[in-house]
Amino acid sequence: RxxxxxxxxxxxxxxxxxxxxxxxxxxxxxxxxxxxxxxVRRKGEEIRSGDVCMTKGTLLHAPEINFLAALGIHKVTVFKKVKVGFFSTGDELQSIDQPLAPGKIYDSNRYCIGAMLREKGFDIIDYGVIKDNPETLKECLLRASQECDAVITSGGVSVGEADFTRKVVLEIGELISWHCLIKPGKPLAVGKIGKAYFFGLPGNPTAAQVTFYAIVSIALALLSGQKDPKLVYALAAAKGKFKKNVGYTDFQRGLLTMEDGRVTVTPAGSQKTGALKSMIKANCFIYLADNQAAPADGELIPVVPFWGAC
Structure with a gap:
């Protein structure tokens, strides 16, 4: 025995x-x-002396940690964690621990952005809520750009009279991109302030989440030293009624299910940029390219499972 x-x-x-x-x-x-x-497991059957067991830029999840430990490697050199500062903008925003006043909305985006950043393992600094005041906004952006590797704002990047973020960033830094053909999330701003990268997310809650996962999380992963980060796509059969206009890349909220051995995806409720409940119900993004119209029933379409988002 x-x-x-x-x-x-x-x-x-x-x-x-x-x-x-x-x-x-x-x-x-x-x-x-x-x-x-x-x-029987033979010595060196997976990795032999002199082989490369893990390359630079590999993101360390539980399987990678297990693999290193099994090889007796107790210490590795890693990149320093990216520090990200973030804040919300808008006179209409109100703290969630107070009764909602007329004409106000709760500042939900800041909590969501903080949670998304924590999930990705970044060091974070929460700068709170900045009112619609150019000087206050400028002061906070300069401070955050000096203390952090990247700065994320929510709101103030559209074309309203009180949307000062774009104007202030152009004054103290540069904008590489402003507006993108993505839905939801058209008013996304990307730039630099000093050495810090700047990402101005839309104020609509779902648009902020979509642009973070589809664009900002990829950029922050690159900044972290990760090798070739990208969204992970799969194919599923369209089921139900879809709406889609040609001209925009659309990330719709979807529900992946298995039916009779076939993976199907249906819209997970309202696709409005302010609708939050459908994000809770959804377990994937449905990726519809800019030149694609609404998919027909049974058509194979790309999806990004939430566990596949970078």
Whole structure:
């Protein structure tokens, strides 16, 4: 007998599971289909001396940690965590611990952005809510750009009279991109202030989440040293009624299910940029390219499962 994890005795090359062994006094019998090397793990069978077991830019999840530990590697060199500062903008925003006043909305985006950043493992600084005042906004952006590697704002990047973020960023830094053909999330701003990267997310809650996962999270992963970060796509059969206009890349909220061995995806409720409930119901983004109209029933379309978002 040899127990799991034991060293194979000299002269032996195979272990037979005791569940298929019949013992009778001093003799044992087992089926003839037992093959050499069954249930034996040989030294170096996966990684040999001198092989590269993990390359630079690999994101360390639980399997990678397990693999390193199994090789007896107790210390590795990693990139310093990216520090991200974030805040919301708008006179209409109100703290969630107070009764809602007329004409106000709760500041939900800041909590969502903080949660998304924590999920990705970044160091974060929450700068709170900044009112619609150019000087206050400028002061906060300058401070955040000096203290952080990246700065994320929510709201103030559209074309309203009180949308000062774009104007202030152009004054103290540069905008690489403003507006993108993505829905929801058209008013997305990307730029730099000093050495810090700047991302101005839309104020609509779902648009802020979509642009974070589809664009900002990829950029922050690159900044973190991750090698070739990208969204993970799969194909599913369209089911139900879809709406889609040609000209925009659309990330719709969807619900992936398995029916009769076939993966299907349906819209997960309202696709309005302010609708939050459908994000809770959804388990994927439905990716519809800019040149694609509403998919027909049964048509295979790309989806991004939420666990596949970078």
């Amino acid at each position: 040899i127990m799991t994890g034991g060293e194979v005795p000299e002269g032996a090359d195979t272990v037979v599971k005791q569940e298929i062994v019949k013992a009778d006094d001093k003799e044992i019998t087992f089926p003839s289909e037992v093959r050499a090397d069954d249930n």
